[in-house]
Amino acid sequence: MASRYQTEAWRAWEAERIARARGGDPRAWAELYRSLAPAIFSEILLPRLGIKVAAEEALAETFRIALEKLASFDGRVSLFFWLARIAVNQANDQHRERARTHKALAGFHDLLGPLQDLPPDPASEAERASELAMLRARVQHTLGGIHPRYRRAIELRLLEDRPRPACAQELACTVPTFDVVLLRALRAFRAAWGATPRQRASEA
Numbered sequence: 637m638a639s640r641y642q643t644e645a646w647r648a649w650e651a652e653r654i655a656r657a658r659g660g661d662p663r664a665w666a667e668l669y670r671s672l673a674p675a676i677f678s679e680i681l682l683p684r685l686g687i688k689v690a691a692e693e694a695l696a697e698t699f700r701i702a703l704e705k706l707a708s709f710d711g712r713v714s715l716f717f718w719l720a721r722i723a724v725n726q727a728n729d730q731h732r733e734r735a736r737t738h739k740a741l742a743g744f745h746d747l748l749g750p751l752q753d754l755p756p757d758p759a760s761e762a763e764r765a766s767e768l769a770m771l772r773a774r775v776q777h778t779l780g781g782i783h784p785r786y787r788r789a790i791e792l793r794l795l796e797d798r799p800r801p802a803c804a805q806e807l808a809c810t811v812p813t814f815d816v817v818l819l820r821a822l823r824a825f826r827a828a829w830g831a832t833p834r835q836r837a838s839e840a
Contacts, residue, residue, distance in 0.1 A: 641714035650715050658706055669699055672716055676723050684727040694726040701726075781828045786821030793818055 640646060656664035673695060681691040681698075701722055702709075709718055775795075779787045785807065792803040804814035 641716040647714060651711065654706070654709065654711070654715065657703075665703060668715065672719060673699065675716065676719055680720050680723040681727055684724070685730060690730055694723060694730060697726050698723045778825060778829045782821065782824045785817065786824050789814065789818045789821040790825060 641650075650668070653664040653668050657668065676698060677691055677695050681694045682688065685691045685694060698719060702715075702719055709715065779790065789803065789807060792798045792806055793800070798806070800811050800814060803818075804811045807814060807817065809817065
C-alpha cells in the first residue's frame with residue numbers, strides 16, 4: 637500500500653496540502669491526517685504494539701510531533717515515510733516505557749513482599765503510568781522515614797536492580813554483610829509502610 641504514496645499524482649496532492657498546512661490552514665492538515673492516519677495505524681503501529689489503545693495513543697502523538705516539526709520536512713520522500721519513522725520511534729518509546737514499568741513493578745513486588753500493595757492491572761497505558769507514579773511516590777515517602785543505609789540498600793538491590801556484589805561494594809561491605817543489611821532494611825521498610833496512611837486515588 638505504501639507504493640501509492642510514491643506516485644507523482646500523490647506527491648503533487650501531498651505537496652499542495654503541506655504548503656497550505658504550513659501556511660496555517662487546519663483543513664489541509666486534516667486532509668493529510670484522513671489520508672495517512674489509517675495506513676500509519678494499520679501498517680506501522682498496530683503490528684508493533686499489538687494493542688489498539690496503545691496504537692491509537694501512538695498515532696495521536698505521531699501526528700502531534702509531525703505538525704510541530706512540519707517546517708523541517710524537506711519533501712525528499714513522501715510524508716507517509718516521514719510519518720512512519722516518527723511512528724516507529726513512538727512504538728519503540730512505548731516498548732521501552734513498558735519495560736521500565738514492568739521492571740519497576742517487579743522491584744516494588746519484591747520490596748513490598750507479603751503486603752502485596754500493588755496497583756491492579758489498568759485499562760490503559762495512562763492509567764498504568766498514573767498508578768505507578770502514585771505507588772512510586774508512596775514508596776519514596778516511606779523510604780525517607782528509614783535509616784539512610786537501609787534506604788540505600790533497598791534502592792540499590794530492588795529499585796536499581798544491581799547485583800549483590802555491586803551493592804556490597806557501594807556500601808563498602810562484604811556480600812554476606814550486605815545480605816544482612818538488606819534483610820533488616822526490608823523489615824524496617826515494611827514496618828514503616830504499614831504505619832503510613834494509605835494513599836488512594838480518591839484522596840488525591
